[in-house]
Amino acid sequence: MIRIENVTKYHEGRVVIDDVTLTIDAHTNVGLIGPGGAGKSVLLKIVCGLITPDRGKVFIDDIDVHSLKPTELAELRFRIGMLFQNYALFDSMNVADNIAFPLRQAGESDETLVAQKVQQALKDISLPGIGDRYPNELSGGMKKRVSFARAVIRRPPIVFYDDPTAGLDPVTSSKIFILLRTMQRDFDTTSVTISHDIEGIKDICDRFVLLDQGRIVFEGTRAEIDACQDSLVSQFWQGYSDDELNV
Numbered sequence: 001m002i003r004i005e006n007v008t009k010y011h012e013g014r015v016v017i018d019d020v021t022l023t024i025d026a027h028t029n030v031g032l033i034g035p036g037g038a039g040k041s042v043l044l045k046i047v048c049g050l051i052t053p054d055r056g057k058v059f060i061d062d063i064d065v066h067s068l069k070p071t072e073l074a075e076l077r078f079r080i081g082m083l084f085q086n087y088a089l090f091d092s093m094n095v096a097d098n099i100a101f102p103l104r105q106a107g108e109s110d111e112t113l114v115a116q117k118v119q120q121a122l123k124d125i126s127l128p129g130i131g132d133r134y135p136n137e138l139s140g141g142m143k144k145r146v147s148f149a150r151a152v153i154r155r156p157p158i159v160f161y162d163d164p165t166a167g168l169d170p171v172t173s174s175k176i177f178i179l180l181r182t183m184q185r186d187f188d189t190t191s192v193t194i195s196h197d198i199e200g201i202k203d204i205c206d207r208f209v210l211l212d213q214g215r216i217v218f219e220g221t222r223a224e225i226d227a228c229q230d231s232l233v234s235q236f237w238q239g240y241s242d243d244e245l246n247v
């Protein structure tokens with residue numbers, strides 16, 4: 001379970017996360033939505049310990065994330081898969097080594113097993129046979145799928161995806177959403193997915209959180225957000241662009 005308690009974060013004299021409290025139950029898949037600059041990425045980075053809040057606490061399975069020593073935080077991160085917007089692949093490593101990186105970092109020394117897992121991962125992302133290629137030989141969508149494979153290769157129980165389909169064409173986006181759903185179903189993960197593709201995440205999340213100007217303005221199920229009468233929530237949910245929001 002993830003528990004965010006009264007978290008506030010300032011940046012350059014401005015409040016970015018404003019007293020956010022939220023509980024994410026184990027095995028729940030949360031869609032984190034909201035206009036650009038609402039604070040979604042910062043909130044996710046606070047949850048996994050990459051950014052320290054100015055106030056408030058975050059607990060992952062009762063562990064106070066921001067009280068951990070660096071080595072303890074690194075251990076906790078072994079249980080978390082992260083696919084960040086700019087979570088770049090290592091250009092000097094081929095695809096297979098990129099995907100294998102988290103396994104080797106966790107101390108896996110059985111190279112036969114590593115190779116098997118990498119082959120399976122490449123099959124899962126529908127890119128078999130590209131293990132020898134280097135990132136600069138791949139399209140944006142292929143890189144994203146390889147990043148996804150690397151994020152989930154250790155089958156982490158918790159996964160955070162920051163806009164996993166940003167900049168991808170509709171066909172590749174739908175492949176990524178199918179992968180996400182397969183991960184959730186087959187490995188019973190707890191996940192938070194930030195996405196601007198409202199139609200795409202509607203079907204892969206159990207609950208939705210709408211963040212606006214650093215505050216939670218909605219939290220609930222698909223049925224609850226479908227029925228929500230609040231104009232900001234309903235306009236955003238129905239896919240109006242940020243510019244068209246008129247409240």
Ligand SMILES: Nc1ncnc2c1ncn2[C@@H]1O[C@H](COP(=O)(O)OP(=O)(O)OP(=O)(O)O)[C@@H](O)[C@H]1O
Pocket residue numbers: 009010011016034035036037038039040041042043051
């Ligand atoms: N390290 C940081 N710590 C705190 N705030 C930051 C940091 N870096 C950037 N910010 C601020 O956080 C604000 C929110 O940015 P964030 O990327 O979280 O928004 P977002 O909702 O994810 O937007 P988008 O949907 O466009 O990706 C920005 O206005 C930015 O100035």
